[in-house]
Amino acid sequence: xxxxxxxxxxxxxxxxxxxxxxxxxxxxxxxxxxxxxxxxxxxxxxxxxxxxxxxxxxxxxxxxxxxxxxxxxxxxxxxxxxxxxxxxxxxxxxxxxxxxxxxxxxxxxxxxxxxxxxxxxxxxxxxxxxxxxxxxxxxxxxxxxxxxxxxxxxxxxxxxxxxxxxxxxxxxxxxxxxxxxxxxxxxxxxxxxxxxxxxxxxxxxxxxxxxxxxxxxxxxxxxxxxxxxxxxxxxxxxxxxxxxxxxxxxxxxxxxxxxxxxxxxxxxxxxxxxxxxxxxxxxxxxxxxxxxxxxxxxxxxxxxxxxxxxxxxxxxxxxxxxxxxxxxxxxxxxxxxxxxxxxx
Numbered sequence: 001x002x003x004x005x006x007x008x009x010x011x012x013x014x015x016x017x018x019x020x021x022x023x024x025x026x027x028x029x030x031x032x033x034x035x036x037x038x039x040x041x042x043x044x045x046x047x048x049x050x051x052x053x054x055x056x057x058x059x060x061x062x063x064x065x066x067x068x069x070x071x072x073x074x075x076x077x078x079x080x081x082x083x084x085x086x087x088x089x090x091x092x093x094x095x096x097x098x099x100x101x102x103x104x105x106x107x108x109x110x111x112x113x114x115x116x117x118x119x120x121x122x123x124x125x126x127x128x129x130x131x132x133x134x135x136x137x138x139x140x141x142x143x144x145x146x147x148x149x150x151x152x153x154x155x156x157x158x159x160x161x162x163x164x165x166x167x168x169x170x171x172x173x174x175x176x177x178x179x180x181x182x183x184x185x186x187x188x189x190x191x192x193x194x195x196x197x198x199x200x201x202x203x204x205x206x207x208x209x210x211x212x213x214x215x216x217x218x219x220x221x222x223x224x225x226x227x228x229x230x231x232x233x234x235x236x237x238x239x240x241x242x243x244x245x246x247x248x249x250x251x252x253x254x255x256x257x258x259x260x261x262x263x264x265x266x267x268x269x270x271x272x273x274x275x276x277x278x279x280x281x282x283x284x285x286x287x288x289x290x291x292x293x294x295x296x297x298x299x300x301x302x303x304x305x306x307x308x309x310x311x312x313x314x315x316x317x318x319x320x321x322x323x324x325x326x327x328x329x330x331x332x333x334x335x336x337x338x339x340x341x342x343x344x
Contacts, residue, residue, distance in 0.1 A: 004131040005079070006052035007283050010154060011138040011147075011180075012038035012116050013058040013083070014092035015065045018310055022098045022269065026107065029097075036072035036313040037094055038116070039180055039276050040138050046280020046302065046316040048077035052287065055079035057124070057154075059115040065091035066115075076313060082125065086115035098310070101268040102245075108184060117144045121153040129154045130161045133173045134283050138180035139215070142198040155205035173286050177202055177237070178279060179211030181218045196221070203235040208286070210241040210279065225250045239292065241282065243275065249300060251292045259293040266304040266331040273312025278303035280316065301325040308336035 016037030019029040036045070044054040056078055060066030062085040069091065073080040092114045095107040119141075129135055135158055141151040158175045179199065186192040199219040203209060209219070209232045217223045220231035225242045229252040232240035242250040248262040281302035285295030301322050308331045309315035317325075321338055325331050 002128075003053070004133055005055050005128065006132070006287055007044060007047045007054040007134045007136060007280075008057065008129060008132040009040035009044045009054070009136040010057040010119070010151065011040035011141040012092075012114070013041045013056070013060060013069055014038050014094055014110075014114070014116075015068065016312060017093060017095050018270070018272075018312075019096070019098055020310065022100065022310075024097075026095060026097050026105075032095075033311065034068070035311050036069055036076065038092075039140075039178065039279075040136055041073070041078070042273060042276035042313050042316070043136055043178070043279040043283070044078045045073075045076045045313045046277045047283045048280075049316040050280060050284040050302075050319055050322075052280075052284060053079075055082060055128075057082040057119065057129075059084050059086050059118055061085065061089055061091035061115050062087050063091055065093065072313065076316075084123070086118045089113050089115045089118065091115065096270070096272055098270050100270070102271065104270060104272050106272070108182075110185070113144070117141075117147040119150040120146045121150045124150060124154055124157075126154070126157045130157050133287055134176060135174075136176045136178060136279065136283065137202070138178040139195075139199060139202075139218075140180050140182050140185050142202060143182075143185045143195075148198065152202065152205075155202060159205045174208045174239075174283075175206050176208040176210060176279075176283070177206035179209060179215035179219050181211070181215040200235060203232065203237060206237050208239045208241065208282075209235075209237045210243070210282065212243045212245070212275075216242055226252070241296075243278070249278075249296050251296050253292055257292055259291075259296045261293065261296040261300055264301050264304040264325060264330060266308050267336070268307045269336070270310050270312075271307050273315060274303035274307040276312060277306040277316055281322065297326065298322060301331075304331045305335060307331075 216228035229240040281299035
C-alpha cells in the first residue's frame with residue numbers, strides 16, 4: 001500500500017504576477033515577477049518546505065501557464081499527479097499591488113470560469129484523500145459546481161473513514177477547512193445568500209477551521225473572536241483558529257485548551273501569502289503533535305517571514321528560518337532576505 005501523504009490540499013491554483021516595484025499603482029508598474037499562486041496550492045508548498053510529503057488536487061488550463069505551474073510544483077516539492085488540464089478555460093492569472101504595510105489589492109482574472117472549479121467527483125482518488133494525514137480544503141471550492149460536489153465528496157470520504165465505515169489510517173490528524181472567503185467568486189458577492197449554508201455544510205465534516213474575522217462571520221455570523229471560535233466548535237470542528245491580523249491569532253480546542261498568541265514583529269513588504277505560510281506551518285505542527293500554543297507561535301513566525309518578502313510560494317520558509325525568527329523574537333533583516341526569498 002502506498003505511503004499516505006502528510007498533506008493533500010484541494011482547490012485554487014494560478015499564476016501570480018506581482019510587481020517588483022513597491023508602492024507603485026498597477027497602471028504604472030513596469031516589471032513583474034511570475035510565481036505559482038493559489039491559496040491551497042501555497043499551503044502545500046509551505047508544508048513541503050517544512051519537510052512534509054504533500055500533493056494538491058486542482059486543475060489548470062491547457063496552456064503555457066499550466067505548464068509553468070507543473071514545473072513550479074515539481075521544483076517546490078509538491079506532487080502534481082492530481083493537477084489535470086481543462087481544455088475550455090485558461091489558467092487563471094492574479095495581479096497584486098504592493099503598498100506596505102497593510103494594503104495589497106488583488107486583481108483576479110478567472111473568467112469565464114477557473115479550471116480549478118472544474119474538479120469533478122469521479123476524478124478524485126478518494127483512497128488517497130481518506131488516507132492523507134491532513135486534508136485541506138477551502139471555501140472557494142464551495143462556490144461553484146462541480147467543485148462544490150467534489151469538495152463535499154472528499155469531505156464525506158474523510159468523515160466515513162473517521163466513523164469507521166471504511167478503513168481509517170492509524171495516523172490521520174485533521175481535516176482542515178480554510179474558510180477562505182473571496183466574495184468576488186460567489187454569486188451575490190458579499191451578499192451571497194448561499195455561502196453561509198454551504199460553509200455550515202462543510203464545517204460538519206471538518207475537524208479544524210481556520211479563518212480571519214470576516215471569514216468567521218460568513219461561516220458563523222460572529223465577529224468577536226472568542227464568540228466566533230465557540231460558534232465554529234459548535235458547528236462541529238475540534239479546533240477553531242481565528243486570525244486577527246496585527247492582534248495575533250486565537251486558537252480554541254474542544255478540550256478546553258486555548259492559545260492567544262501575539263504576532264511576531266516584522267517589517268511587512270507583502271502580506272499576501274502570509275496566511276498560506278501560516279497554514280502550512282499549522283499542518284506541520286499538527287503532524288508533529290505539538291500543543292496549540294507552540295503550533296500558533298510557529299505558524300505566526302512562518303507567516304511573518306513570508307510577509308517580509310515579495311513572493312508567496314517561493315518565499316515559504318524553511319524550518320531553520322522559522323526557528324531563527326522564533327529565537328530572535330522577530331523577523332530580522334537577514335531572515336527577510338534569506339535564501340528562499342528576497343525582500344526587494
